[in-house]
Amino acid sequence: MRYSIWSLAKHALSGHRRWPQVWRSPEPRSSYDVVIVGGGGHGLATAYYLAKVHGIRNVAVLEKGWLGGGNSGRNTQVTRSNYFHRVSTEFFDYSLRLYESLGRELNFNVMLSQHGVLNTAHSRHDLETMRRWANAIRINGVDSRLLTVDEVKQLVPAIRVDGSLPVLGGFIQPRGGISRHDAVNWAYARAANALGVDIIQNCAVQGFERSGGKVVAVQTSQGRIAAGSYCLNVAGHSTQLAELAGFRLPLMSMALQAMVSEPVKPMLDVTLFAPALKIYISQTDRGEVLIGGSADIYNSFGQRGSFAVTREVLAAIVELLPSFSRLKLMRQWGGVVDISPDTSPIMGASPLQNLYLNCGWGTGGYKAIPGGGATMAYTIANGTPHPLITAFGLDRFARAALVDEGAAAGVAH
Numbered sequence: 001m002r003y004s005i006w007s008l009a010k011h012a013l014s015g016h017r018r019w020p021q022v023w024r025s026p027e028p029r030s031s032y033d034v035v036i037v038g039g040g041g042h043g044l045a046t047a048y049y050l051a052k053v054h055g056i057r058n059v060a061v062l063e064k065g066w067l068g069g070g071n072s073g074r075n076t077q078v079t080r081s082n083y084f085h086r087v088s089t090e091f092f093d094y095s096l097r098l099y100e101s102l103g104r105e106l107n108f109n110v111m112l113s114q115h116g117v118l119n120t121a122h123s124r125h126d127l128e129t130m131r132r133w134a135n136a137i138r139i140n141g142v143d144s145r146l147l148t149v150d151e152v153k154q155l156v157p158a159i160r161v162d163g164s165l166p167v168l169g170g171f172i173q174p175r176g177g178i179s180r181h182d183a184v185n186w187a188y189a190r191a192a193n194a195l196g197v198d199i200i201q202n203c204a205v206q207g208f209e210r211s212g213g214k215v216v217a218v219q220t221s222q223g224r225i226a227a228g229s230y231c232l233n234v235a236g237h238s239t240q241l242a243e244l245a246g247f248r249l250p251l252m253s254m255a256l257q258a259m260v261s262e263p264v265k266p267m268l269d270v271t272l273f274a275p276a277l278k279i280y281i282s283q284t285d286r287g288e289v290l291i292g293g294s295a296d297i298y299n300s301f302g303q304r305g306s307f308a309v310t311r312e313v314l315a316a317i318v319e320l321l322p323s324f325s326r327l328k329l330m331r332q333w334g335g336v337v338d339i340s341p342d343t344s345p346i347m348g349a350s351p352l353q354n355l356y357l358n359c360g361w362g363t364g365g366y367k368a369i370p371g372g373g374a375t376m377a378y379t380i381a382n383g384t385p386h387p388l389i390t391a392f393g394l395d396r397f398a399r400a401a402l403v404d405e406g407a408a409a410g411v412a413h
């Protein structure tokens with residue numbers, strides 16, 4: 001059914017008790033054309049574009065827990081394409097453009113709020129790095145503008161520009177912003193389900209049956225499932241699944257945390273990054289102030305962030321935005337992110353012929369969900385990488401052809 005003002009009014013008459021189920025919960029079949037492991041945003045989006053664009057509908061998404069229970073439902077929702085290298089900008093801007101029409105395409109309000117992503121500079125060195133970064137983004141054809149300290153103050157009236165880490169200026173990507181992560185997961189799940197995709201929750205992949213350099217079937221907590229092709233979209237658990245499949249990935253898993261305050265009246269109409277302070281902050285359409293920082297400094301599969309990072313993030317927020325010290329925190333949580341040596345994703349072929357990889361998103365794969373889904377669906381359907389992702393193949397590590405965004409832009413996020 002289509003969601004609209006009319007369907008809302010109609011269901012209001014019955015007290016909203018008769019909304020149909022949004023997706024089915026089918027029993028898994030013994031075989032599919034494509035099996036996608038991981039029901040986060042990337043897995044669901046890949047399934048949707050396989051069915052919608054490539055007509056491959058005999059697809060199962062196997063999720064060990066619940067949809068969006070991984071990083072796609074735990075992130076801070078930042079959506080932007082202000083990357084340094086051309087290959088990154090082209091890929092992430094493609095994803096951002098898909099986000100811009102996603103609500104309409106999937107008939108689901110994903111609450112995209114393009115209020116701008118602002119980075120503040122706190123030293124002359126910062127300012128120089130940002131000038132280089134902002135210019136590279138513009139040369140790559142994406143919107144980006146340097147800001148004076150007065151312009152920063154105008155955008156964020158609560159900011160302290162003369163504190164112990166003074167603000168010297170910054171730059172903004174006006175089309176950047178946030179959207180609602182749960183809605184993105186649910187929208188793709190609903191649309192994929194409508195096209196015939198089987199979404200199977202509580203179904204953990206526990207092993208791979210291999211023969212002649214190919215995967216023949218996966219063993220799951222709900223039995224054996226065979227397929228023509230497989231795609232791994234399991235974020236922080238990618239190394240564990242790869243090990244089960246018989247190869248290693250150059251990834252480290254670490255906890256990344258976030259927190260939200262109680263909802264308050266609108267007071268921050270931009271997503272603010274202060275890379276030197278390792279913090280970023282935005283206000284959601286529901287009024288909560290959403291705060292993020294950097295990952296823990298040690299490897300872990302624990303889905304929670306360390307207290308040391310919580311304390312450092314909050315201290316920096318209070319230093320930069322003193323009035324925010326009066327906010328009450330409502331929740332703090334963590335996710336396990338998969339960080340590659342060059343902080344760029346790993347997409348495309350794996351050492352096994354019919355097993356594809358979509359991982360290594362680290363702290364920044366939410367913004368990539370539409371782009372990742374669309375390009376991976378193309379890659380699986382055609383058996384060759386989509387032109388936008390050829391630079392992100394696993395083989396780049398053997399060729400020393402890294403796409404080092406962290407080093408280029410001078411920040412880790």
Ligand SMILES: Cc1cc2nc3c(=O)[nH]c(=O)nc-3n(C[C@H](O)[C@H](O)[C@H](O)COP(=O)(O)OP(=O)(O)OC[C@H]3O[C@@H](n4cnc5c(N)ncnc54)[C@H](O)[C@@H]3O)c2cc1C
Nearest residue numbers: 038040042064070071072075076078205335364365366367
């Ligand atoms: C706190 C935090 C803040 C973040 N902020 C941002 C941000 O602002 N912007 C941004 O772009 N990115 C951000 N990210 C990163 C982003 O959330 C991820 O890169 C992205 O969600 C990855 O999506 P995914 O679908 O690949 O993985 P996930 O959403 O993690 O999905 C993987 C799924 O695989 C399932 N799975 C694991 N093992 C198995 C198995 N054996 N069998 C079956 N299923 C399995 C998991 O249960 C999980 O649901 C953040 C991440 C965190 C943790």
